[in-house]
Amino acid sequence: MDRGILRQTLIGFICSILIIDCGLHEGWSTPxxxxxxxxxxxxxxxxxIAWIVNLMYIGVGIGSLVPFILMDNIGRKGTLLVTTIPKITSWIFIGLSTxxxxxxxxxxxxxxGCGITYAVMPMYLGEISSKRTRGPLGTLMAVLLNIGMLLIYAIGLWISRFTMAMISMCAPVLFLLTFIWLPESSVFLTRKNRLGPAEKTLKWALGKENVDEELEEIKRIVESEDKCSKLTLKEMFKExxxxxxxxxxxxxALILxxxxxxxxxxxxxxxQSxxxxxxxxxxxxxxSIILTGVAIVLAGSTCVSIVRLTGKRLLLLIAAPICVVSLATIATFFELQSIGYDVSQFKWVPTVFVVIYVLGFGFGxxxxxxxxxxxxFGxxxxxxxxxLNALYYAxxxxxxxxxxxxxxxxxGIFAPLWTFTAITFLVWVLIYLFVPETEGKTLEEIQLELRGKE
Incomplete structure (x- = not known):
């Protein structure tokens, strides 16, 4: 393995700490x-309790807007370092609150903190890595989130809220202590006309001395982005x-x-408890909670492993019906239970089919x-x-x-589950009708296809 791959693996490992911390926050409410x-x-x-769950997603919506203020001023690295402030503070509040x-x-x-991470981390990884490692580093994000969720399930179920928060706080602290030594994105440095440091970053990250070709490519990217940056935000929305x-x-994007x-x-x-x-x-x-944590990690890992062979669209078309059948089965169980049917022989159904639902969801x-x-998006x-996507998500x-x-x-539990069943079925149909395959295509090819099929 050459030096460049080793160094980019190191970058990916350090960055994964912050993404796993997002998984810890995503999964915190379950235990x-x-x-x-x-x-x-x-x-x-x-x-x-509903608001305790929800307010994190509202925070994600707020956090996803912050990078557009910070990134071009203090850089991708600086923005990610700033992210540790709300992350560390959040664990202190969560652990000590009375x-x-x-x-x-x-x-x-x-x-x-998670909103900033979701917006900036893929950009930093994309700009610091080579073509060989960009794909694996980018697609691992969802798997790392799921690993964080599994960790908080496995640890948090057995310890107090305070202890769980103090252990979890180690993740952003460790990220801060290690990430501070990594280089800034060469794209940001080039945009600021700091070509010397940009070249030095490329040489270190790629593990080679001659980076003229890569530096020229970055200059073209920056030139293209600078043309777009001349548009006002209103003009961008109009586009x-x-x-x-x-x-x-x-x-x-709305369908997905x-x-x-x-x-x-x-x-x-x-x-789920x-x-x-x-x-x-x-x-x-x-x-049962541990089983769902393991299921979502295994499903996500499988997705990352096979997506290049199968394509993304096929995985979505397989995953959605698995979720539809699982939700319908769980809803049927609780509806029968609510109207007085003896379901004592089928108490295993919710646990088994929640795990199957999570497998389908995590798979696609x-x-x-x-x-x-x-x-x-162009x-x-x-x-x-x-x-718009971040606000819609939140x-x-x-x-x-x-x-x-x-x-x-x-x-009763069956009522929202039947609604989720209907929505998932509708999403499945919409994916079949309107979502094209993009795997193996360049960004230019994707844009041409989107333009041609309107």
Whole structure:
């Protein structure tokens, strides 16, 4: 293995620490919710629990807007270093809080940190790595998030909220202490006309002395982006809705993000302990939660391993029906239970089919949308597209978690699950009709296809 690959692997390893921390925050509510009012000194209502889950996603929406202010001033590296401030502070609030409002503050700060990470980390990795490592480093993001979720399940179920927060805080601290020694993105340095440091960064990251070709390519990228930066934000937003390929790209993004958010994964994972307790299956709730954590990691790893062979669209078309059947089966179980049928012989159904649902979700609907979104938008609309996508993600996830909580209290668990079943089926149909394959195509080929099919 040459020096360049070793150094880019090192970069990927250090950056993975911050992404895993996002997974810790994403999964934190699952082992913590059962502790409230039962062992944890904090007493919370079901409405407050829903907001504890939701406020992180609101924070993600806020955090995703911050990079557009910071990135071009302090760089990709500087922005990621700043991200550790809300991340470390959030764990302090979450661990030490003795009242619900302080937990709220911690969750919003966590979301802001994750929102910045989601926006900047793929860009930093893309600009610091070579063509050989760019793909693997980029697609690993969803898997690393899932690993973070599994870790918080495995650790958090057995220890107190305070201990869990203090252990989790080690992740952003470790990232800060190691990432500070890594170089800035050569694209940012070139944009600031610091060609000497840009060349030095390329030589170190690629492990070779002659980087003239790579430096020329970066100059072309910067020149192209500078032309787009002359457009005002209003003109960029106008570009989304006036150009045929941008309209189609935005429609594809909404379909895929709906598969990520509206199919019920956030509330099902957050409130899964209640689902298992309601079913009364003999396997403990903690064991069931660990099973879902393992399932989503295995599914995401499989997706990353085979996506180049199968293409992204096929994986989506396989994953969606798995989720539809799983949701319908769980909903049927709880509806039969609610109307008085004896389902004692089938208490295993919710646990088994939640795991199957998570396998389907982790196999396609979770990792693939972000990969598509990075490919389908032209350079001139990347900024407004990122803003709109982040806001849609935050609003739709917040709405679906609150919807689950209200419907479950009014009618029972089966009511929101039937809704998720219908939405997932609709998303499946829309993917079949409107989402093209992009695997193995250049960005230019994708744009030509989007323009031609409008």
């Amino acid at each position: 913590t919710i059962p502790k409230f009012n039962d062992g944890d000194p904090l007493k919370v209502t079901t409405n407050e 009242s619900v409002p302080f937990i709220y503050v911690g969750r919003i700060l966590a979301g802001i 989304i809705f006036t150009k045929a390929q941008n309209r189609r790209a935005f429609r594809i 993000l709906s598969g990520l958010t509206l199919t019920g994964a956030a509330p099902i994972l957050a409130f 209640y689902i298992y307790e309601e079913a009364g299956f003999k396997i403990s709730t903690n064991t 609907l979770n990792p693939i949308p972000l990969a598509y979104i990075g490919e389908i 350079v001139e609309v990347k900024v407004p597209a990122a803003v 609003i739709s996830t917040t709405a679906i978690v609150k919807f689950y909580q209200v419907m479950q209290e009014l009618y």
